[in-house]
Amino acid sequence: xxxxxxxxxxxxxxxxxxxxxxxxxxxxxxxxxxxxxxxxxxxxxxxxxxxxxxxxxxxxxxxxxxxxxxxxxxxxxxxxxxxxxxxxxxxxxxxxxxxxxxxxxxxxxxxxxxxxxxxxxxxxxxxxxxxxxxxxxxxxxxxxxxxxxxxxxxxxxxxxxxxxxxxxxxxxxxxxxxxxxxxxxxxxxxxxxxxxxxxxxxxxxxxxxxxxxxxxxxxxxxxxxxxxxxxxxxxxxxxxxxxxxxxxxxxxxxxxxxxxxxxxxxxxxxxxxxxxxxxxxxxxxxxxxxxxxxxxxxxxxxxxxxxxxxxxxxxxxxxxxxxxxxxx
Amino acid sequence: xxxxxxxxxxxxxxxxxxxxxxxxxxxxxxxxxxxxxxxxxxxxxxxxxxxxxxxxxxxxxxxxxxxxxxxxxxxxxxxxxxxxxxxxxxxxxxxxxxxxxxxxxxxxxxxxxxxxxxxxxxxxxxxxxxxxxxxxxxxxxxxxxxxxxxxxxxxxxxxxxxxxxxxxxxxxxxxxxxxxxxxxxxxxxxxxxxxxxxxxxxxxxxxxxxxxxxxxxxxxxxxxxxxxxxxxxxxxxxxxxxxxxxxxxxxxxxxxxxx
Numbered sequence: 001x002x003x004x005x006x007x008x009x010x011x012x013x014x015x016x017x018x019x020x021x022x023x024x025x026x027x028x029x030x031x032x033x034x035x036x037x038x039x040x041x042x043x044x045x046x047x048x049x050x051x052x053x054x055x056x057x058x059x060x061x062x063x064x065x066x067x068x069x070x071x072x073x074x075x076x077x078x079x080x081x082x083x084x085x086x087x088x089x090x091x092x093x094x095x096x097x098x099x100x101x102x103x104x105x106x107x108x109x110x111x112x113x114x115x116x117x118x119x120x121x122x123x124x125x126x127x128x129x130x131x132x133x134x135x136x137x138x139x140x141x142x143x144x145x146x147x148x149x150x151x152x153x154x155x156x157x158x159x160x161x162x163x164x165x166x167x168x169x170x171x172x173x174x175x176x177x178x179x180x181x182x183x184x185x186x187x188x189x190x191x192x193x194x195x196x197x198x199x200x201x202x203x204x205x206x207x208x209x210x211x212x213x214x215x216x217x218x219x220x221x222x223x224x225x226x227x228x229x230x231x232x233x234x235x236x237x238x239x240x241x242x243x244x245x246x247x248x249x250x251x252x253x254x255x256x257x258x259x260x261x262x263x264x265x266x267x268x269x270x271x272x273x274x275x276x277x278x279x280x281x282x283x284x285x286x287x288x289x290x291x292x293x294x295x296x297x298x299x300x301x302x303x304x305x306x307x308x309x310x311x312x313x314x315x316x317x318x319x320x321x322x323x324x325x326x327x328x
Numbered sequence: 329x330x331x332x333x334x335x336x337x338x339x340x341x342x343x344x345x346x347x348x349x350x351x352x353x354x355x356x357x358x359x360x361x362x363x364x365x366x367x368x369x370x371x372x373x374x375x376x377x378x379x380x381x382x383x384x385x386x387x388x389x390x391x392x393x394x395x396x397x398x399x400x401x402x403x404x405x406x407x408x409x410x411x412x413x414x415x416x417x418x419x420x421x422x423x424x425x426x427x428x429x430x431x432x433x434x435x436x437x438x439x440x441x442x443x444x445x446x447x448x449x450x451x452x453x454x455x456x457x458x459x460x461x462x463x464x465x466x467x468x469x470x471x472x473x474x475x476x477x478x479x480x481x482x483x484x485x486x487x488x489x490x491x492x493x494x495x496x497x498x499x500x501x502x503x504x505x506x507x508x509x510x511x512x513x514x515x516x517x518x519x520x521x522x523x524x525x526x527x528x529x530x531x532x533x534x535x536x537x538x539x540x541x542x543x544x545x546x547x548x549x550x551x552x553x554x555x556x557x558x559x560x561x562x563x564x565x566x567x568x569x570x571x572x573x574x575x576x577x578x579x580x581x582x583x584x585x586x587x
Contacts, residue, residue, distance in 0.1 A: 018563075018565050018569060020365075020367050020565075020568075020569035020571075021365075021569070021571055023365065023371060023372035023373060024371055024372065026372075034371040034372075037371075038371070042498065044498075092410060094410050202511070204496070204497075204498050204499050204506055205497060205498040206496065206497045206498065206503070206506070207497055207567065208567075212497075214506045215508070217506060217507070217508050217511040218508060218511075219511075270454045271454065272368075272369070272454045272455040272498060273369065273411070273450055273455065274369055274370065274371060275369060275370040275371065275372075275406070275409060275410070275411060276371055277371055277372045279406075279409045279410060280410070281410050281411055281450070286454050286498035286499075287454070287498055287499070
C-alpha cells in the first residue's frame with residue numbers, strides 16, 4: 001500500500017512540476033509574456049520574415065509597467081502584434097480587434113455597383129456571397145465576396161455551361177474578398193482544371209522551435225461534375241486576402257487561367273488562437289501554403305497582368321481591371 | 329467502486345454468506361467542479377461546474393470483484409470569457425479486483441475515456457476543437473474500513489500504459505493526417521485515421537489518477553444508496569499539455585441481487 005501511495009503522489013508531484021502547469025499571472029507583464037511565448041512557439045513565419053523575437057520582447061516589455069491601464073497595455077500588445085505584418089494575426093480584448101491591414105493604406109477602388117451598372121447584362125443573379133451575369137454572349141462574370149458556399153459556385157458554373165456553348169470565358173472576380181474557408185478555395189480552383197493536378201502544398205508547424213515544420217504535403221485538385229475548362233480570368237487586388245490568395249496561388253500556373261489586377265494581400269495560412277491570462281484572445285498563423293512551384297503566397301500572389309484602378313477617378317464608372325480581362 | 333466493501337458489509341447487514349455471488353447495479357448523479365488548462369488554447373486554468381451521470385455494475389464474491397462503471401459529464405468553462413469552452417467527458421472503467429481479507433485489494437484496470445472540448449466565439453479554425461482520448465491499462469486498489477457504524481471504502485486507480493489520441497501541434501486532427509498519404513482536406517476516413525493516429529504513453533506523459541472515499545446506506549435488503557467524494561487528476565504532458573482537476577460528489581442509488 002505504501003508504495004502504491006508513493007507512486008500516486010509522486011506522479012501528481014512530477015506532473016505539477018511541468019513548465020506548462022504554471023500559469024502566467026493576470027498582470028500587464030504576465031499578459032505580455034503569455035502572448036510573446038504563444039507567438040514565439042507557434043507563429044509560422046518567424047524565420048521567413050526575419051523576426052528577432054528576443055529583440056521584440058525586450059523592446060516591448062520595456063514599455064510595460066505594473067500600473068498601466070488596460071487600454072495602454074492593449075496598445076503596447078497591439079503594436080507588438082503588428083510587427084508580424086500578418087492579417088491573420090489579431091488581438092481581441094472583447095471590445096475591439098486589432099489586426100494588420102494588408103492593403104497598407106491603398107485606397108479601395110473596387111465598386112461592384114459600377115460593374116453592375118456599366119458592364120453586366122440584365123441577366124444578373126444574386127446569391128448570398130456571389131453575383132453572376134454575362135458581360136456579352138461569350139463572357140460570363142462571377143463576383144465572389146466570401147469563400148463560404150461552394151454549392152452556389154457549382155450552380156453558377158453549371159448555369160454558364162447551360163446558357164450557351166458560346167460562353168468561352170469566365171471572369172472570376174475576387175477583389176475585396178477577405179477570404180474564408182481554404183477548402184472552398186480548393187473546390188473552386190478544381191472547377192477550372194482537370195482532377196488530380198498538383199495545385200500546391202501545405203506546411204504545418206509541428207513543434208515549438210522556429211524551424212519545427214512538417215514535410216510539405218501535396219494538395220491536388222478534386223473531381224467535379226461541373227468543370228469549366230475554357231478560358232478563365234481571375235481578378236485580384238490588395239484586399240484579396242487569405243482564401244483569395246489560396247485560390248490565386250492554386251490557379252496561378254494553370255494554362256487556361258490568367259490573373260489580372262493587383263498583387264493579392266497574401267495571408268497564406270490558417271490561424272490558431274490563445275486566451276491570455278486577462279481573457280483577451282490572440283491569434284497567429286500556424287501553417288502556410290506553397291504554390292505548385294513551391295513559392296510562398298504570404299506576401300501575395302503576383303498577377304500575370306498588373307493593372308490597378310487606383311489612378312481612376314472613383315466616379316468615372318470605369319473598371320480598368322475588368323476591361324483588361326474582357327479584352328484578353 | 330463499491331465492490332469489495334459493499335459485499336463485505338452486505339454480508340453483515342443482510343446476514344448472507346459472503347461466499348455468494350452478489351451483483352449490484354447503481355445509477356448516480358453528481359455535480360463536478362473542474363479546473364482545466366488546455367494549453368492548446370488557453371494560458372491559464374479555466375473553472376466550471378459540470379453535471380455528471382454515472383451507471384455501474386459489479387459482481388463480487390470472496391475471491392474477486394468485477395466492476396464496470398461508465399460516466400458522462402458536461403460543463404461550460406469560461407462562460408463569461410470572449411471564447412468559452414464546452415467540455416464533454418465520457419469514460420468507461422472495467423476493473424478485476426482480487427479480494428484479500430484484511431489487506432488492500434487490488435487488480436488490473438481498463439479504461440476508455442475522452443475529453444472533447446468545443447470552443448465558442450473563436451475565429452481561428454485550427455484550434456476550435458480539442459480532444460484527449462485514451463485507452464488505458466493500469467491498476468486499481470481499494471481499502472474498506474468503518475467510521476462509527478458506517479461502512480466506507482477508500483478507492484484509487486491509475487493507468488500505467490495508455491494509447492492516447494491528441495490533435496497535432498497545429499492541426500485539428502492527429503499527426504497522422506500530416507503524412508502525404510493521409511493528408512486529405514476532404515477528411516475522408518476521418519474516424520479511422522483519428523483512431524489510428526494515437527500514440528502509446530506511460531506515466532511520464534499521461535496520468536489519470538482517481539482517488540475517492542465512499543460511504544453506504546442501506547434502506548432495505550436489496551436497496552441502498554451511497555455517497556462518494558472523488559478527486560481526479562488528468563494530465564497529458566507531450567507538446568501542448570493538458571491538465572484537469574475535478575472534485576466530484578456522487579450520489580448513487582443501488583440495487584443488489586444475491587445468488
